[in-house]
Amino acid sequence: MATVVQVERLHKRYGERTVLDSVSFGVEDGEIFGVLGPNGAGKTTAVECLSGLRRPDGGTVRVLGLDPRTERDRLRRVLGVQLQESRLADRMRVGEALDLYASFYSEPADWRELMELVGLADRRDTPYAKLSGGQKQRLSIALALIGRPRVAILDEITTGLDPQARRDAWELIEAVRAGGVTIVLVTHFMEEAERLCDRVALFDAGRVAAVDTPAGLVGRSAARQRVVFRPSAPFEDRLLTELPEVAELVRTGARVEVAGSGELLHAVTAALARHQVVAGDLRVHHPTLDDAFVALTGRRLGTEQESPR
Numbered sequence: 475m476a477t478v479v480q481v482e483r484l485h486k487r488y489g490e491r492t493v494l495d496s497v498s499f500g501v502e503d504g505e506i507f508g509v510l511g512p513n514g515a516g517k518t519t520a521v522e523c524l525s526g527l528r529r530p531d532g533g534t535v536r537v538l539g540l541d542p543r544t545e546r547d548r549l550r551r552v553l554g555v556q557l558q559e560s561r562l563a564d565r566m567r568v569g570e571a572l573d574l575y576a577s578f579y580s581e582p583a584d585w586r587e588l589m590e591l592v593g594l595a596d597r598r599d600t601p602y603a604k605l606s607g608g609q610k611q612r613l614s615i616a617l618a619l620i621g622r623p624r625v626a627i628l629d630e631i632t633t634g635l636d637p638q639a640r641r642d643a644w645e646l647i648e649a650v651r652a653g654g655v656t657i658v659l660v661t662h663f664m665e666e667a668e669r670l671c672d673r674v675a676l677f678d679a680g681r682v683a684a685v686d687t688p689a690g691l692v693g694r695s696a697a698r699q700r701v702v703f704r705p706s707a708p709f710e711d712r713l714l715t716e717l718p719e720v721a722e723l724v725r726t727g728a729r730v731e732v733a734g735s736g737e738l739l740h741a742v743t744a745a746l747a748r749h750q751v752v753a754g755d756l757r758v759h760h761p762t763l764d765d766a767f768v769a770l771t772g773r774r775l776g777t778e779q780e781s782p783r
């Protein structure tokens with residue numbers, strides 16, 4: 475598969491603060507690539523370097539072989555950008571905005587079709603200010619696609635949306651990818667990355683902590699599964715801690731929490747059953763990307779952080 479975006483040892487400083495510290499990743503043709511990390515990790519700065527909006531202080535960036543610093547005009551024709559908090563004039567109507575943006579390109583997409591794709595066909599004459607948050611986001615995606623880009627950068631498109639609008643946006647992103655567009659998706663929602671992304675670059679304080687599939691990141695982090703239950707009768711810890719699947723057992727009052735790997739649930743319930751103990755209120759927690767992030771960086775994705783220096 476061809477690499478369409480290549481970022482190598484990217485450095486960016488704002489004054490004395492290092493915001494990107496030797497950031498490297500590659501995006502393959504046709505994938506939804508997640509740039510995931512907490513607020514302030516440097517995600518927006520990194521994708522702004524991809525689009526040529528920011529000049530890196532070091533490193534190289536190529537988008538479809540083009541250098542965003544020196545080939546911005548050619549880049550505009552192949553890269554669609556939806557930026558965080560992009561705003562249009564309040565009175566501009568949906569149809570007018572799409573028509574205006576289409577006029578910037580020599581061979582634009584059919585904006586009426588795009589309006590259909592993003593579910594705004596019945597909002598053609600609605601002024602921007604009257605659109606809901608989800609509709610504004612969907613319009614901004616349509617605007618990013620109007621030049622028929624091969625690669626689209628979508629930055630935090632579901633922040634502030636309600637759960638239904640967020641799911642609608644996810645379906646739209648999948649439809650856009652199905653149309654052949656490679657997507658670089660900036661997000662701080664691990665659920666979004668887990669659901670949508672083929673691969674993810676985990677950003678942490680200006681560095682890339684890891685690049686892998688969501689499942690690969692979870693697997694390599696050694697984050698453990700956990701089985702939690704209330705036993706129907708007393709039993710000795712040893713009964714479970716001697717199992718090869720079990721790494722740790724913690725009791726909190728009547729509640730028992732067992733962490734481990736492999737066929738943990740089966741091993742625990744079978745061992746209990748052999749001693750006539752039933753596991754009541756049984757819950758199984760599988761590790762998530764959030765657990766992987768904690769294991770790799772020592773921080774939760776939701777936490778605000780300082781820049782590295």
Ligand SMILES: Nc1ncnc2c1ncn2[C@@H]1O[C@H](COP(=O)(O)OP(=O)(O)OP(=O)(O)O)[C@@H](O)[C@H]1O
Nearest residue numbers: 488493511512513514515516517518519520662781
């Ligand atoms: N123009 C600027 N001048 C100085 N510092 C900046 C500038 N833009 C961003 N920063 C700082 O650089 C760091 C990284 O910001 P960036 O927006 O790239 O992070 P992010 O991961 O996209 O976070 P968010 O999701 O909050 O946008 C932050 O500490 C931010 O305050």
